[in-house]
Amino acid sequence: MQRRHHDLQCRHPVERCPRYRGRQHSVRNQHHEPAMTHTDRVVQRRQRGFTLVELMISLLLGILVIGAAGSMFFSNRKVYGSTEAISRIQENQRSAYEMLARDIREAGGNPCTRNVVNMLDTTKPGGSYYAGWQNGVSGANNGGPNGSDSITLSQATGTSIAVTKNETPSANIEVTGTTGLAAGDILMVCNADVAAIFQATALPSGTSIQHNSGQGTPGNLAKPFQITQEAFDASVGGTNAPGYCFLPETPKNSNCLNEPSKSPVQVVKPTAVRWFLAANGRGGTSLYRQETSNGGATVGTSNEIAEGVTNMQITYKVGDAAAYVDASAGLDWGRVTAVHVNMVFRAAQGTLTKADTEGTDDGVITRALNDYILLRNHQDIQ
Known part of the structure; x- marks a missing residue:
């Protein structure tokens, strides 16, 4: 009787019947608005955008990071420079x-x-330059930019040429070659005993250097070499005058004033x-x-x-x-x-x-x- 009474009550329109109200709601949701599940709610919550406050905080943090990195970069750049x-x-x-x-x-x-003899004519241009060869150094004070000094240093430490023959105090020195030399060059010939500065007046062949007197600028004061500057200054300097022989033979020429030094002889500029x-x-x-x-x-x-x-x-x-x-x-x-x-x-x-x-x-x-x-x-x- 109770069920029938219930059914009788549900003969009214559907919206007034409790039995069909939920079913009607379910059908309506199936056709019009599907029911939202728990998963849908989580996804919807995750897809929410940032708020204005969150964006401002993120922007501030980004600016601070970029500023710190930039400051470090410029600091390192300054240190590197x-x-x-x-x-x-x-x-x-x-x-x-x-x-x-x-x-x-x-x-x-x-x-x-160290024993250097100057054969050059010191009365002519260029001769006085080497008259003080043994000084080796000279300087000028306050002659450059900002009152700077300068210094001039004389030396003969370049490429050398070996002497092969000089058995008489003649006007020629025989060498292994004259490549790089020219007539008029001022040269030095030396061994362990003496070094003489002279001017090459001619290069007669590829293996000979001439040093006559009275020619060139400044030219040589005399033809024969001497073992000391004092001896050279006092020498006659004629064609057959006695002098120093860098490679005297045995028996030696009567005009050679020295015995063989038994040391290598070389010419250098x-x-x-x-x-x-x-x-x-x-x-x-x-x-x-x-x-x-x-x-x-x-x-x-x-x-x-x-x-x-x-x-x-x-x-x-x-x-x-x-x-x-x-x-x-x-x-x-x-x-x-x-x-x-x-x-x-x-x-x-x-x-x-x-x-x-x-x-x-x-x-x-x-x-x-x-x-x-x-x-x-x-x-x-x-």
């Missing part, structure tokens, strides 16, 4: 010092001996090397090295050794004096025993930026080279 600038300065210092120190040490040197500062054409100054030969008549190319050298001050130690003095003091150059060199190097921009060449005080990075160099050929032999 400064390190590179200092490395270039140190490289320039090494090359400049090694080459300059080598020339200073060899000043007045030759492959053979003396040069003078000048070190100075000059503008480098790039808005700065550099250190240059220039060779001259033939009594200064042949001037070589000025070679740039180190860039960014802004000053060079040179002082000299004379004899046993404790103090070093500059070139303006009227030095006895033949008694100079050591040279004090002070050079200032400035970071050159080159491929670097302006900031790379600046230190912490915003000034250009500079370094000083300060050293003392002994002249080997002016030291007393104990």
